[in-house]
Amino acid sequence: MKEILRVPMFMMIIGGISLIIIMLLYQAIAQDKKIAINAEKIILGIFLFAISGATGAGVMPFMKLHPVALSNRETTALTITLQIIVYGVFLFILSPRLHSWLKDYLKALFTTMLSDPFLALFLLMILLSALWSDTPEVSLKKSLVILEVSAVAIYVAQRFSWKEIYPWWRTVNLFVLLWSLVKTNPSSAGCWSGILSHKNQFSFFMAQTAVLWFLFAFYSPKDRRLSIVFGLLASLAVQKGCSGASRILVIILLGLWVYLSVIKKLPVQWAVVSVILFLIISIGLGILVINNLEAIVVDGLNKDMTLTGRTEFWPQIVDKINLRPLLGYGVNSFWQPWRGLENPAHGIIIARVQFIPPHSHNGFLDLACDLGWGGLILFMFSFFNNIVKGVVYLTRTQLPEAGLPLFILTYILMTNLTETGLFGSTSIWFWYIVMSVRLSLDTTAKI
Template sequence: MKELLGNPLILLILAGLGIVYGLMIYNTVAKNEKVASTFEKIAIGIFIFTISGATGVTVMPFTKFHPSVIHNAETKDITIILHLAFYGSLLILLSPRLVSGGKNLVPAIMKFLATDPSLALFLIWMSISAGWSDTPMITFRASLVYLEVTFVAIYLAKQYTWEELFAVWRWVNFFVLIWSLAKPNASVRADMAGCWSGILGHKNQFSFFMAQTAALWFVFGAYNPKKRLMAFVIGILALIGLQKGCSGASRILTVILIALWGSLSFLKKLPVQWAFVSVILFMVLSICVGIVVLDNLEAIVVGKLNKDMTLTGRTLFWPQIVDFINKRPLTGYGLAGFWQPWRGLDNPAGPIIEPKSSFIPPHSHNGFLDLACDLGWGGLALFIISFFVNVFKGVVYLTRDKLPYAGLPLFFLTYALMTNLTETGWFGTTSIWFWYIVVSVRTGLDTTSKNY
């Protein structure tokens, strides 16, 4: 195969075929709106699939097309060239659709930023973080990549309704599920307990993703009787994957998500202010329940959920991370500027170690701390304000529209909050950040269509 690809004539023929097929796709997209819409959804679906979870999928060729390769210091030049060529080709093929669909994009962005000004400031803070980073070029490239993910999410949210977004969301999760069932440990060997990581690289991230997948498909089945059997089968398969992931936190998360959905019909009937307070109280209670079960009840934690009494050592190195953040409390270390093992002794996070096992963490195992590492307590404060704003917008949308679509923003925000207490992924080239932007944009547009 390498000898064939090394033949200039073969390469010329392949290039010619690529150009011909590219022109055919471009012409079809330009002339057929339905085909254009389908092709766009497939392209965005592949993009979301690639960045699924906090790790992204860990199977070829998607690892080469993950946006993070652009700012990864160890990425080879040929990988970056192929990455840019792939996404550049997609943009060219989709350009007729993007031109027609992007006509009202700027007003939509302005409305989105007006409904979430703290997030607007956060994005500005992110974009200029190269100014205080020890590795400014890495941070600058990371900011471009994060903005890429953000703008794709903005476009998707502006272009499609919650019904269409729900379809994209659950089908992407379905393909992650099916591929993970086929390859239970695609990138790593199973640990001694035989726990699965699927195609997401880590068993905890995989288990959380399976909890989300199961909930999404069960919800879809509950509101679509004709497709209920299919939806429930997929949901059960996701629960099997969750069980194989061996994550106690994901089991608690599943219960919390079910409890949340069960309360939405009641919350819809409350005044917006009381519904907002109720949702916040539910989130606080969920956090407390998670802490109690995972940290304080030794009989449950050690005996049933296979955990130790320190959240598997996290609470032993979190204070060290806080100390490092306090060295740069306002600004942090810049995007992708703190966890840099490739710098050796110059790695800012190098001294952080879990004292009991000498485990060297690759990240904070907490999405809020990782965000503070990048952008300081100032950046974290802006994000937390944005989170509460989006909870409020989610409550307003819940009272206006019908379930299940009206409940999706609050469902996602609860999921993201709970999974980032003991893992990471709030911010960056992750599907969690992607869907957070979708929620912010879509609820902003939906809640400003009328006065509330």
């Protein structure tokens, strides 16, 4: 096969066919609005599929389409070139659909920056972090990739309403689920990681997928049977992922929707307090079950007691952050094992088992490593700002769409207590930006 690909005539034929297909798609999108919208959702779905979860889809060709490939040290020039060509072709195909997008995009960006100035400052920190990084080239590349994901998320948020986003979101998740059922990638212990490379991240993603489909089953009687099947398949994947935290997460996320239906009619100020109370109780419940109820966690959930191990190196990480408390080490400039003794994370270890963590196993600590306590404070202010706006949106709109912003916030909070993925070129960060922009637009619009 490789020999055939090296034949110039064969490559010319493939190139010619590809060009014809591209031009036909361009023409169809230019002439038919419905085709244009569907093509746009498919292309954006490919992008979201590639960055799924905290690790991205670990299957070809999506590994090569993940934006992080543009910034990895080991990525070849050919991979970078091909990714630029592929996304360039996507933009060309969609160009008839994009002819008037810039004005709306800038309006959405401006509205978000005014409505959430903390996020605006946070994004500025990302852009400038190379200035104080010990490895400025690494930070600049990673920063640009994160901003690329953010830019796509802003586009999705200004282009589509929650009612349009919700089916698109669960459909992309469904493809991740189905592919993972085919390619389970079990560990020696039999725990699945699917196409997401790590069992914990896979389990969290499947928990999200299960709840999205169960909710759709509840609110859409016509599609209930099939939706329940998808929800049950995702639940099976959660079980096979061997993550006790993900099973707790399913309960918390389902409980959230019952809770939201109760507080929806409360005055906004009381609803905000109620949501914050729910989040606090959820955190407490998660920590209690995972860390203290060993009989339940080990025997009932098949969960090894890794949180105790985390608490051994978390203080070490905090000490490192305190060396650069305001701005941190720069984007992706803390966990750098390839630097040897110059690695800022050098020396962080669980001494009793000689385990050297590859990251903080906490998304908020990893964010602080990159952008300091200053960056973490900005993010938390943005987070609480979005809680308030999420409650305002909840009181104005009908479920289930009304609850999606608070669903995203709860998911982000719970999944980043013991794992990472909050900050980076991940779908977790993607959905945070989508939610921030969409809430800014929805809560500032006149009723």
